[in-house]
Amino acid sequence: xxxxxxxxxxxxxxxxxxxxxxxxxxxxxxxxxxxxxxxxxxxxxxxxxxxxxxxxxxxxxxxxxxxxxxxxxxxxxxxxxxxxxxxxxxxxxxxxxxxxxxxxxxxxxxxxxxxxxxxxxxxxxxxxxxxxxxxxxxxxxxxxxxxxxxxxxxxxxxxxxxxxxxxxxxxxxxxxxxxxxxxxxxxxxxxxxxxxxxxxxxxxxxxxxxxxxxxxxxxxxxxxxxxxxxxxxxxxxxxxxxxxxxxxxxxxxxxxxxxxxxxxxxxxxxxxxxxxxxxxxxxxxxxxxxxxxxxxxxxxxxxxxxxxxxxxxxxxxxxxxxxxxxxxxxxxxxxxxxxxxxxxxxxxxxxxxxxxxxxxxxxxxxxxxxxxxxxxxxxxxxxxxxxxxxxxxxxxxxxxxxxxxxxxxxxxxxxxxxxxxxxxxxxxxxxxxxxxxxxxxxxxxxxxxxxxxxxxxxxxxxxxxxxxxxxxxxxxxxxxxxxxxxxxxxxxxxxxxxxxxxxxxxxxxxxxxxxxxxxxxxxxxxxxxxxxxxxxxxxxxxxxxxxxxxxxxxxxxxxxxxxxxxxxxxxxxxxxxxxxxxxxxxxxxxxxxxxxxxxxxxxxxxxxxxxxxxxxxxxxxxxxxxxxxxxxxxxxxxxxxxxxxxxxxxxxxxxxxxxxxxxxxxxxxxxxxxxxxxxxxxxxxxxxxxxxxxxxxxxxxxxxxxxxxxxxxxxxxxxxxxxxxxxxxxxxxxxxxxxxxxxxxxxxxxxxxxxxxxxxxxxxxxxxxxxxxxxxxxxxxxx
Numbered sequence: 001x002x003x004x005x006x007x008x009x010x011x012x013x014x015x016x017x018x019x020x021x022x023x024x025x026x027x028x029x030x031x032x033x034x035x036x037x038x039x040x041x042x043x044x045x046x047x048x049x050x051x052x053x054x055x056x057x058x059x060x061x062x063x064x065x066x067x068x069x070x071x072x073x074x075x076x077x078x079x080x081x082x083x084x085x086x087x088x089x090x091x092x093x094x095x096x097x098x099x100x101x102x103x104x105x106x107x108x109x110x111x112x113x114x115x116x117x118x119x120x121x122x123x124x125x126x127x128x129x130x131x132x133x134x135x136x137x138x139x140x141x142x143x144x145x146x147x148x149x150x151x152x153x154x155x156x157x158x159x160x161x162x163x164x165x166x167x168x169x170x171x172x173x174x175x176x177x178x179x180x181x182x183x184x185x186x187x188x189x190x191x192x193x194x195x196x197x198x199x200x201x202x203x204x205x206x207x208x209x210x211x212x213x214x215x216x217x218x219x220x221x222x223x224x225x226x227x228x229x230x231x232x233x234x235x236x237x238x239x240x241x242x243x244x245x246x247x248x249x250x251x252x253x254x255x256x257x258x259x260x261x262x263x264x265x266x267x268x269x270x271x272x273x274x275x276x277x278x279x280x281x282x283x284x285x286x287x288x289x290x291x292x293x294x295x296x297x298x299x300x301x302x303x304x305x306x307x308x309x310x311x312x313x314x315x316x317x318x319x320x321x322x323x324x325x326x327x328x329x330x331x332x333x334x335x336x337x338x339x340x341x342x343x344x345x346x347x348x349x350x351x352x353x354x355x356x357x358x359x360x361x362x363x364x365x366x367x368x369x370x371x372x373x374x375x376x377x378x379x380x381x382x383x384x385x386x387x388x389x390x391x392x393x394x395x396x397x398x399x400x401x402x403x404x405x406x407x408x409x410x411x412x413x414x415x416x417x418x419x420x421x422x423x424x425x426x427x428x429x430x431x432x433x434x435x436x437x438x439x440x441x442x443x444x445x446x447x448x449x450x451x452x453x454x455x456x457x458x459x460x461x462x463x464x465x466x467x468x469x470x471x472x473x474x475x476x477x478x479x480x481x482x483x484x485x486x487x488x489x490x491x492x493x494x495x496x497x498x499x500x501x502x503x504x505x506x507x508x509x510x511x512x513x514x515x516x517x518x519x520x521x522x523x524x525x526x527x528x529x530x531x532x533x534x535x536x537x538x539x540x541x542x543x544x545x546x547x548x549x550x551x552x553x554x555x556x557x558x559x560x561x562x563x564x565x566x567x568x569x570x571x572x573x574x575x576x577x578x579x580x581x582x583x584x585x586x587x588x589x590x591x592x593x594x595x596x597x598x599x600x601x602x603x604x605x606x607x608x609x610x611x612x613x614x615x616x617x618x619x620x621x622x623x624x625x626x627x628x629x630x631x632x633x634x635x636x637x638x639x640x641x642x643x644x645x646x647x648x649x650x651x652x653x654x655x656x657x658x659x660x661x662x663x664x665x666x667x668x669x670x671x672x673x674x675x676x677x678x679x680x681x682x683x684x685x686x687x688x689x690x691x692x693x694x695x696x697x698x699x700x701x702x703x704x705x706x707x708x709x710x711x712x713x714x715x716x717x718x719x720x721x722x723x724x725x726x727x728x729x730x731x732x733x734x735x736x737x738x739x740x741x742x743x744x745x746x747x748x749x750x751x752x753x754x755x756x757x758x759x760x761x762x763x764x765x766x767x768x769x770x771x772x773x774x775x776x777x778x779x780x781x782x783x
Contacts, residue, residue, distance in 0.1 A: 031061045062135040066090040067146040069129045075153040077224035079120040083152055087112045089131045089144075096133035103127050103152070120154035127151045157182035159218035159226035161202075163233050170308035171239035176203045177214065181226070187219035193234075209238040237306035240267035244286075244300050246317065254320050259288040260298065264310070267302035274298055277318070292318045323348050325393045325401040333408040333487020336382055340407060344374040346393045356394040361407075363388040381409035384486055410486025413437045417467075417481050417492055423501050425576030426474060430500070432467040436483055436492065446480040447500075471502040474530065503574035504530030509567045511584045515667035520557045520586050524565070528578070531569035539563030539584070560588045560614055587617035587663045591671035595657075599710070601753035602650055602681040608657060609644040617669075618661040623647065626656040649679045652708055680709035684747040684757035692762040695736050699761065702730035705747040714748045719761075735763045 031037065037059045068088040073081060087098050100109045102116050103125035109116075118125055130145040159181045169175060179188055179202060189198040193212035206212065215229040243263040248256075262270055262285050272282040276296035296318040301311045323346070330341040348354040359369040361379045369377050381387065386408040394400050413436055420431040432447060447469045471477065477500045481492040508527040513519065526534060538555045540546040540563060546555070557563065562585040569578050589612050596607040610621045622639040625647050638645035649655055654675040661669050682705050689700040703715055717725040719733045720741040735741055740760050748754040 031059070034061045034063050036060045060136070062140060062142060063092040064142045065092065065096060065131040065133045065144045067129050067131040067144040069127075069146065071127065071151065074151060075155060077155050077220075079154055080117065081152065081154050082115060082117040084115045085113060085127070085129075087129065089129070091131065091133050093133065093135075095135075095138075096131055099130040099132070101128040101130075118152050118154055120157065123152070123154040124150035125152040155220055155224040157184065157218070157220055157224075157226060159185075159216060159228045161214075161216045161228060161230075163214070163230065167233055168235040168237065170237050170306065171207070171209050172205060174203055174205045175234060177216070178202070179216065179218075181216075181218045181228075185218045185220050189217045189219075191215040191217075206234070206236040209236045211235050237308055238266060238304070239308040240302045240304045240310050241265045242267075242300050242302050242310040242312035244298070244312065244314075246298070249317055249319060254293050255291050256318070256320070257289055257291045258318065260286055260290065260300075262286045262300070262302075264300070264302045267304050267310075269303045271301045272298065273301075292320075295320050323352075323354070323393065323395055323399050323401045325391055325403040327389075327391050327403060327405065329389070329405060329407060331487075332406065333410075333484075335412055335488035336380075336384060336409045338409065338488075339378050339380050340409075342377045342379065342389070342391075344376065344391065346374065346391070346401070346403075348393075348395055349399070352395045352397045352399065354393045355396050356392075358392040358394075360390040360392075361387065363390070367392075381407065384410045386486065408487040410441070410484070410488040412488045412490050413440050413483050413485045415443075415481050415483035415490040415492035417479070417498075419479065419498060419500060422499065423503060423574075424471065425503055425574065426506055426578050427470050427472060428576075429468055429470050432469070432479060432481075434465055434467075434481070434483075436481075436490075440483045440485050441487075442484050444482045446482075448477055448479075471500070474502050474504045474506055476501045503571065503576050505532075505569040505571045505574075505576060505578050506530065507534075507567050507569040507578040507580035509565075509580060509582075511565065511582070513586065513665045513667065515665065518556065519588060519665075519667050520559075521554060522557065522584055522586065523554045524552060524567075526551050526567065528567065528569045528580075530571050530574075531578075532572045533570045535568045535570075537566040537568070539565050557586045560586055560617070562616075585616060585664055587614060587665065587667065589613065589617035589661060589663065589669055591659065591661060591669055593623075593657075593659045593671065593673070595677055598676065599678045599680060599751055601751065602652060602679050603648060605646055605648050606677060607644045607646050608638075608659070610659065610661070612659075612661055617663040618643075619664045620662040621645070622660040622662075624658040624660070625649070626658075627651055649677065652679050652681055654678050678709055680749060680751050681753045682707045682712070682747040682749045682755045684745050684755040686743075686745050686757060686759065688743075688759065688761065691760075692764065693734070694766050695738055695763055696734055697763075698732050698734045700730055700732050701743060701745070703728075703745060703747065705745070705755070707747070707749050710749040710751045710753070712747070713750045713752070716746045718742075718744045718746075733761075735761075738763050738765050 066089060068090065069085055070088060071083045071085045073083060075081070085100065089098065097110055098112050100111070100114055102109065104118060104122060126147065126149045128145060128147045130143065133142050134140070135142065161180055162178045164175050164177065167175070177190070189200060190202060190204070191198055192204045192206070192214055194206060194208065194210070211232045212234045213229060213231045214233050215227060217225060217227045219225045241264060245261050245263060247259040260272065264270070270283060270285050272284070272287055274280055274290055274296060276292050276294045278291045278293070282290070295316055297313065297315045298317045299311065299313040301309060303309045326345045328343045328345055331338070334340065342359070344357060346354060346357070354374070355372060357371045357374065358367040359377055360366065361368045368379070371377070386406055388404050388406050390402055390404045392400065392402040416436040417432050417434050420433070421428070424430050432445060434443065445467045447467060448471070478496045479493060479498060479500060483490055483492070506529045510525045510527060512523045512525070513521065514523065524536065528534065534549060534551065536548040536550070536553055538546040540557065548555070562583050564581060565584050566579060566581040570576070592611045594609050594611055600606055608623045610618055612618050620639065620641055621643065622637060623645045625636045627649065636647060638647060655677045656672065656674050657676040658670055658672045685704040685706060687702045687704055693699050701717065705712070705715065714726060717728060717731050720735055720737070725731050733743065741763055743759050743761055745757045746754055
């Protein structure tokens with residue numbers, strides 16, 4: 001702390017340097033006013049003890065000058081500027097000097113109001129003024145200075161550009177100019193001399209031939225700019241324009257020979273390339289006799305006397321897209337008495353219309369109908385059999401295309417059948433013999449066709465003969481048969497006069513286990529229909545009493561396992577039997593689970609795995625994990641079909657785990673394991689002989705760690721990032737470096753669990769009471 005007392009021009013200054021003891025005892029003080037000061041200094045150490053000696057001295061404070069200046073002018077767009085400087089410094093007397101640093105590399109100048117001429121070479125320029133005022137018979141000099149960065153600016157720079165290496169080009173080619181102006185510009189605009197507007201891009205494509213002047217305008221900060229012009233620097237030669245046509249470009253079939261007509265302008269030479277053409281190239285102006293074997297591409301490259309070129313490519317120009325012959329018959333099969341209608345769907349080419357449609361209905365190469373339009377055509381087949389119908393079309397240019405389809409016509413058979421059993425039991429096989437007229441070419445049976453439904457179920461498709469089927473449910477069904485001869489069809493039983501009535505019983509049952517009563521007792525519920533009696537087989541093959549005739553029996557199974565249960569039902573009126581069966585499983589689980597690591601560290605992942613037998617007794621597993629002091633409430637749980645579940649404990653001590661299982665029948669069991677997991681972790685602790693030491697002073701660290709569940713295995717000490725020291729209960733340390741240094745202790749128990757403790761040790765320099773002063777008189781801080 002500093003206490004300043006002043007009376008008149010004399011001041012007393014009392015300084016307590018104890019606060020500087022940690023830095024060696026040196027201190028500084030700033031005087032804010034002029035005058036003569038007497039210094040009395042007493043040193044105090046960290047214990048508050050004062051020295052018995054007071055150190056005294058005298059300091060005299062003088063007034064400091066305040067440097068100021070202005071200059072005019074400060075900037076120009078020219079390459080040279082002369083600036084007049086005015087010294088406006090505030091001083092206490094006339095006994096001072098002013099030294100100027102102009103910033104242009106010239107020697108410093110001593111004077112009061114100088115002028116200086118600057119050039120653009122190193123613009124802008126930084127100017128400095130240093131004021132030196134002398135006091136105390138010239139024994140003390142006080143200084144002040146002011147620096148004005150980038151104060152003087154000659155902003156004029158030289159614009160320049162270079163043209164491309166080749167300045168005579170063809171119309172449509174791009175030219176790029178290079179700006180070589182002095183750096184620092186803020187904008188560039190180009191005028192390319194063809195009447196276009198200013199352009200910020202240095203690349204330009206001239207749309208028209210001619211000779212042109214290029215001008216560049218460069219803008220610099222402060223609104224300065226410069227312009228450079230190159231007269232008639234660019235010559236643009238005219239380019240030819242490629243164009244051509246062909247005598248015909250659309251054909252129905254190759255090969256085809258055509259002539260190309262060159263319609264280009266401004267050219268002196270031609271080069272042709274033909275894809276799929278013969279010849280493949282030509283230098284003729286308008287080549288003729290080019291033969292194409294497939295759809296082809298033509299490319300023309302032309303040039304003029306200046307060497308300028310243009311090209312034109314027409315992909316797929318010679319087009320063999322063809323014509324399409326097609327038709328759709330009203331039916332592909334029918335009777336000899338039927339009239340077939342054929343819809344012509346052929347497609348011609350644009351500019352090449354279809355002029356002829358020829359029909360051959362009997363596959364005898366004799367055209368039965370020839371028309372000039374696409375109107376539908378009717379035809380009747382009086383003879384039984386299948387014929388291939390052909391349509392041939394011809395276009396105006398002579399292109400020909402054809403298409404075919406097969407039409408069958410026959411005489412109607414008489415479809416009929418008998419039924420081997422019209423009152424069968426469920427799932428009983430019955431036969432449907434064909435009794436209609438022959439020959440037939442195809443037959444379709446629909447034997448599961450109730451009269452009330454609209455969707456017949458196809459049993460089979462036979463040429464003739466016998467169909468076989470069974471019915472999975474009771475009810476009345478109406479079989480149908482569609483027989484055909486070359487597509488001419490007849491349906492049997494359209495009036496539903498023939499029917500099949502299927503009688504029961506239909507067997508079915510459900511099985512239920514009441515887990516609260518017995519896990520081995522199964523209650524069966526008979527869901528059969530139209531049964532007058534029943535016989536149960538509970539599937540225990542070693543048992544002599546595993547059958548029952550009760551309507552809804554119960555059965556106690558001797559052990560865990562899965563059993564095939566059958567229910568055979570009988571109807572005394574229909575004399576029919578039916579059997580249903582399903583698997584029934586019972587479980588008597590032996591609950592158990594394993595832990596991947598029963599002794600482990602806090603925060604480490606552990607797996608709990610279900611090992612209950614038999615495996616089917618655990619369709620779902622839930623693990624409940626309990627923390628220390630919480631044996632009733634659940635801290636955490638995992639649930640799902642997976643056998644193993646992962647969990648983590650974060651506190652020390654023994655932990656309890658409960659496993660809850662649900663089997664396939666919904667029965668629940670639980671298994672509680674006390675002290676299933678031991679969570680261990682040492683608690684790192686240490687004692688220090690001292691926490692504040694001098695440099696190179698030795699101190700001792702002793703381990704007092706607590707090993708809660710497992711004995712100690714190892715420990716290590718690391719001081720100030722140095723080499724670890726392993727196994728020592730106590731160790732000595734020192735440092736030659738002052739500061740807040742880290743001492744880290746790592747404690748590890750026999751399970752490999754660890755804990756760390758990081759402590760700060762303060763290393764300080766020693767303290768000695770003494771002082772010196774750097775001068776007897778100084779300049780104060782100027783306010």
